[in-house]
Amino acid sequence: MIVKSADTDPPLVAVYPWMETQAEVLSCHFRFARMHTFTIAMFSPQREFQISFTYYAHGQDFTDEFVSPDFMEQGTNFPVYYNPLNPRQNSKSFTDYSKRSSLATYGLAASVFWSLLSLVVLRGCS
Secondary structure: OEEOOOOOOOOEEOOOOOEEEEEEEEEEEEOOOOOOOOOOHHHOOOOOEEEEEEEEEOOEEEEEEEEEOOOOOOOOEEEEEEEOOEEEEEOOOOOHHHHOOOHHHHHHHHHHHHHHHHHHHHHHHO
8 A cells, every 4th residue: 555645755655564363274185296297206395285274364264275394283273474455365375486387497398399390390301
């Protein structure tokens, strides 16, 4: 939120601290290494647990997930911070970029593909 007191003054940014609440583990499952087209198994983490949890904020229950190297028992409570302006946003959720392969990975794969394709086409022409 940006508040201006006068046209000549610089904008003042109102900072809202995230609030703490207790979350409860709903489930904890071991995540096996996924084989994607652009990943190599040796770069995947050794141990990963996908943990589903719930927390109460601003009169509502929210459910989310995160990945941890440590196992957590169902029913375990732990602290979580949430954004009071958007209580669905919390300190433990997945980040969008972690769910996607990087642009560099796709670029490398496309480069290899086009190189191989051009070799096949050039070899067919001679």
